Amino acid sequence: MNKHISIDLKFGDDGHPYFEVDENVNFNLKVDETGRNISIEGDRDGLAAMAKLILAVSETKGYHAHFDEETNGPYYRSTNGYGLTVTNLETVKKDKRTTDEPPPGW
Numbered sequence: 001m002n003k004h005i006s007i008d009l010k011f012g013d014d015g016h017p018y019f020e021v022d023e024n025v026n027f028n029l030k031v032d033e034t035g036r037n038i039s040i041e042g043d044r045d046g047l048a049a050m051a052k053l054i055l056a057v058s059e060t061k062g063y064h065a066h067f068d069e070e071t072n073g074p075y076y077r078s079t080n081g082y083g084l085t086v087t088n089l090e091t092v093k094k095d096k097r098t099t100d101e102p103p104p105g106w
Contacts, residue, residue, distance in 0.1 A: 017056030
């Protein structure tokens with residue numbers, strides 16, 4: 001069985017993805033006592049929000065996003081205070097500029 005799911009990804013004016021959730025979603029990152037097993041848990045909306053941000057990061061070369069209580073609380077929780085960083089390792093081609101000024105919008 002296949003199930004088609006359509007997802008709208010959200011990006012700011014600067015081209016970076018952003019995390020948009022309502023107050024009813026939640027997801028949790030757990031690391032067991034051995035430190036070897038990671039569990040990502042949440043309700044449907046919480047897991048979907050995490051999936052959206054991961055997909056958005058995959059579309060943004062050189063970008064990374066944090067999942068932690070400081071950035072995403074109270075929707076995100078970690079039993080032991082762990083954070084999760086998702087990074088797109090593809091490099092961004094730099095503009096060929098004759099000045100040291102950053103590109104517009106940076």
